[in-house]
Amino acid sequence: MRLSARSEYGLRALAALAGREAAEPVPLRQLAQSEGLSEQFLEQIFMELRKAGFVSSTRGAHGGYSLTRPAEEILIFDLLETLEGDLAPYECVATDQPECMQVPFCVTRQVWLKLRESMQQAIGTMTLAEIAAGRTWETASR
Amino acid sequence: MRLSARSEYGLRALAALAGREAAEPVPLRQLAQSEGLSEQFLEQIFMELRKAGFVSSTRGAHGGYSLTRPAEEILIFDLLETLEGDLAPYECVATDQPECMQVPFCVTRQVWLKLRESMQQAIGTMTLAEIAAGRTWETASR
DNA sequence: TCAATCATGAGTGACTCACTCAGGATTCCA
DNA sequence: TGGAATCCTGAGTGAGTCACTCATGATTGA
Numbered sequence: 001m002r003l004s005a006r007s008e009y010g011l012r013a014l015a016a017l018a019g020r021e022a023a024e025p026v027p028l029r030q031l032a033q034s035e036g037l038s039e040q041f042l043e044q045i046f047m048e049l050r051k052a053g054f055v056s057s058t059r060g061a062h063g064g065y066s067l068t069r070p071a072e073e074i075l076i077f078d079l080l081e082t083l084e085g086d087l088a089p090y091e092c093v094a095t096d097q098p099e100c101m102q103v104p105f106c107v108t109r110q111v112w113l114k115l116r117e118s119m120q121q122a123i124g125t126m127t128l129a130e131i132a133a134g135r136t137w138e139t140a141s142r
Numbered sequence: 143m144r145l146s147a148r149s150e151y152g153l154r155a156l157a158a159l160a161g162r163e164a165a166e167p168v169p170l171r172q173l174a175q176s177e178g179l180s181e182q183f184l185e186q187i188f189m190e191l192r193k194a195g196f197v198s199s200t201r202g203a204h205g206g207y208s209l210t211r212p213a214e215e216i217l218i219f220d221l222l223e224t225l226e227g228d229l230a231p232y233e234c235v236a237t238d239q240p241e242c243m244q245v246p247f248c249v250t251r252q253v254w255l256k257l258r259e260s261m262q263q264a265i266g267t268m269t270l271a272e273i274a275a276g277r278t279w280e281t282a283s284r
Numbered sequence: 285t286c287a288a289t290c291a292t293g294a295g296t297g298a299c300t301c302a303c304t305c306a307g308g309a310t311t312c313c314a
Numbered sequence: 315t316g317g318a319a320t321c322c323t324g325a326g327t328g329a330g331t332c333a334c335t336c337a338t339g340a341t342t343g344a
Contacts, residue, residue, distance in 0.1 A: 167320095169319080169320065169321090170320080170321080171319090171320085185321080185322080188321090189321090189322075189323085192321095199320090199321060199322090200320085200321080201319095201320060201321045201322085202318095202319070202320055202321080203318065203319045203320065204319080204320085205319075205320045205321065206320075206321085207321090
């Protein structure tokens with residue numbers, strides 16, 4: 001039950017991008033270097049983010065990536081859904097999954113549903129701006 | 143971000159076991175057949191459950207597995223931790239992980255922490271008895 | 285024209301997952 | 315006492331995924 005490195009890297013790089021937002025696009029190389037990530041791998045990740053509409057790209061010299069919206073309006077939940085493909089803890093509660101035949105008798109579906117809901121609640125209101133600023137409080141266990 | 147089939151199978155078989163709890167041990171073959179699972183795979187899973195203390199085994203003819211405690215006292219959270227190994231959404235918040243050096247500057251840790259907390263809250267009070275009886279309400283989205 | 289950048293697609297080694305296979309140990313019952 | 319039923323253990327395996335790398339092209343600014 002682990003999220004992939006894509007999510008970690010994607011969030012880090014986006015937070016870095018949000019941090020230095022100055023209307024000018026930031027080249028990937030800079031983001032990769034400042035976060036210590038492989039540039040080519042990050043490229044793949046940013047392709048997805050671009051296709052999903054979170055960032056826009058400018059080619060050529062002085063090019064790079066920028067956020068398409070203010071970081072305050074970008075939800076971590078939406079980012080993770082894009083980066084992970086889907087946040088469902090089990091296939092049967094994936095968003096694109098047709099309802100399975102055994103739902104009325106299924107003992108596990110209720111568990112997966114509850115898990116998915118709780119995750120959605122947890123990060124459904126967290127924004128990129130918040131985590132970039134480190135302003136999200138650790139709400140428990142300390 | 144998917145839980146493994148071990149968790150699904152383990153929960154299903156345990157729920158079935160809880161359902162027919164009659165003091166007598168239930169052979170794995172019966173559980174596997176009633177749930178349509180591979181007996182040998184289920185064997186591996188029940189080994190773990192036994193080592194973790196959730197079930198006890200009786201060898202020989204008329205042997206099988208039984209719950210060591212009433213299903214009302216077995217938390218889904220504990221089961222999933224055993225079946226998955228760990229419920230942390232990312233390495234850096236795993237229970238056995240030494241605190242990483244970059245915590246003060248880390249933008250993602252807060253996300254993983256919040257996710258883990260929310261999962262724990264969601265299933266930290268759900269019991270095996272509840273899911274076996276299908277009594278856990280779908281609290282949202284319908 | 286050249287350097288900087290994004291864009292695209294293919295390849296790859298390591299790892300994990302969901303099993304299967306083979307054989308052994310223990311217990312009950314006829 | 316023998317054999318069937320069951321748990322126990324460890325090794326193997328094919329398919330898939332992950333986290334990249336590699337190679338090459340297209341676009342743009344100076």
